[in-house]
Amino acid sequence: MALDNLEHTFINMDENLPIKIVYKANKPFVFPRINNITLPSNFVYKKSEFDTKKYIDSSYTQGFLFIQNDTIQYENYWRGQQEDTKHISWSMAKSYVSALFGIAIEEGYIKSINQTVDEYLPELKGSGYDNVKIKDVLQMSSGVKFNEDYSDPKSDINRYWEGFVFGGSQDEFAATLENERPPGTYNKYVSIDTHVLGMIIVKATGKSLAENLEEKIWKPIGNEYDAYWLADGYGMEQANGGLNASLRDFAKLGRLYLNKGNWEGKQIVPAKWIEQSTSITEEYLMPQSENSESKGIGYGYQWWIPDGTEGEFMAIGVFNQHIYVNPTTNTIIVKNSANKNYYDGNNPYASTRTHLELYRKLAHLNE
Template identity: 75%
Template sequence: MNLKQLKIPFIILSLIIIVAAVIYNQNNKKAQEFKDAMAMKNQEYSFIHMDKYLPTKKVKKADTPFIFPRVNNITLPENFSHNGTTYNTLKYIDSSYTQGFIFIQNDTIQYENYWRGQKEDVRHISWSMAKSYVSALFGIAMEEGYIKSIDETVETYLPELKGSGYDGVKIKDVLQMSTGIKFDETYSDLNSDINRYWQGFITGKSQDAFASTLTNDIPPGTYNHYVSINTHVLGMIIVKATGRSLTDYLEEKIWKPIGTEFDAYWLADGEGMEMANGGLNACLRDYAKLGKLYLQKGNWNGKQIVPLSWFEASVNSTEEHLQAESKNSSSPGIGYGYQWWINDGNEGEFMAIGVFNQHIYINPTTNTVIVKNSANNNYYDQNNPYAQTLVHLELYRTLAHLNH
């Protein structure tokens, strides 16, 4: 072999090394930029500008929007109490770094306000409130015959997950966060599984591939353990079964039918797969419309959008390990359904909940929907009452009972 023959492979190899180095440096730069954006001091900006950092897919608004009737903002109650401690309402809203807050009762906006950069037409990331949208889409896909039964196992639809921790796990257990998947969802721990997932997502890696790496350490269907990747698996099933993207399916089946006022967008990975577990970004009143839809048991102006039987199963804790008081749950004090949180009490309340205190609160007894968007700098200190879900819940209950 002469020198000329050796030269071409050497040039190709050099080019490959150069391209790989460029991609590596770009990924490192992107990861660092996103890490900076997610720093507590920057979250107020980042949570309403996620499209500046990550790829997105647009969810188009309704052709004819539904506009909530409204009154002039009421005066909020001065105080509310939780476990014997009294909190000033306005201070609580401020100290939990609220960006958007809306209180709707009897289909009428009683109070709507914005802070810290959010406005009525500014989209805010949902974080895990998105899980409740995925649940609704799953029920619709079942009603349309794409998915036969939640007693089927995951690999029935996703053979690529054979051999993973999801192999042999019933879809029902995925819906109920009871897969037994070994997963650490500690956002404040840079070495946790959720942050390992994020590191891959922000550099464009496949979420599907990440799901295939997870293992199982608890028998499925016995313990309620919150694992965000469970919702991604539900998204994978919807996409595989329907042949539609989550963006298209959401737009057609829910977003347009409920009269949304604004376009939304969904964050996506490098393969174009939506971040099912928390990547939906929307405006406050449009989040409230999911609340209205579920307040009406999945019905919108006489049309059953989410099947009634699915709605009822979604917002009830059935098995023992899903109960608020169960010792077989990693979330004491609150129950779980199909990607909805079930509040302890006798008023049928339930919530969509996202990290840093994103909430859709629904109380069918008082005909109330409350939505809160936040960028809570206290969030990693779960001893801080301004970060605790159960203290927020008492604020919402106080509002729900103002006229009852």
């Protein structure tokens, strides 16, 4: 992917790839809003002070939305994005797949996360997913061997993406992966884990991911705009990162989870599922575990869980896409970005941890 053209690409993914439309609600939910607040002038991470406006600009932000106490406090757009623009979610889509999985269990399509993948997907027998519990796949602890380094042209994730762009079958790609360690012992981020979850949802419900999303979440929570999901040449959605939606509609997933799956009195996602999804239940999912590849941040069911005492959780996508939720301060922050410096591990404007400190500053702004 050419890094010099990200700003256009990320808001026009439908120009070159097949899509499935997720239709908007008949009665949209519209967040109340006030005039944009003045953002704090600076924030601090690891004793370094950052100018807030410069940080937002230098991380190539395209959309930034700060909601507190159910009211939009600040909303702004840059670099081609507007309030009705559909921006690619990248891996924030994984958190939507998790929500759909919880709904499918509640509705009886899937019996238990303690079942194994091959009980639903016999085509993955003999692969790295053979005899792996669904729970371990949800928690990115499948034991499957996979190189997720986007900066390495020969990595598995780039090999997968190239196949996807040229119409190859994601299902067939998943079947080629192998196991490298016992499942349920080590937290290692494998994007194809989410694709396998998507395969199970489609097989169990008999409906596509786009149909499930529209029927079970998109329309019930009053999303204002149509979305679209990228699909491969066989019609299967890119479960691990291909959802494209507006900034405010991304925020509604945060609001749904902030309210424990309840939307205006109707339970959309089971409350117990949301509690489990945003909690750390195993040692290897802890932020500082030696058995985790993602040092400094914990993991639930396709949600990231920062180290802290306020119950925060995040949906995170490559190039700095974020849905941040802080239940303690009733805060939701959504950021879309096209950060061409994302692969630079020393760039503070690409760091998730630095972003997190900006979000925390906003979350506690009125204290």
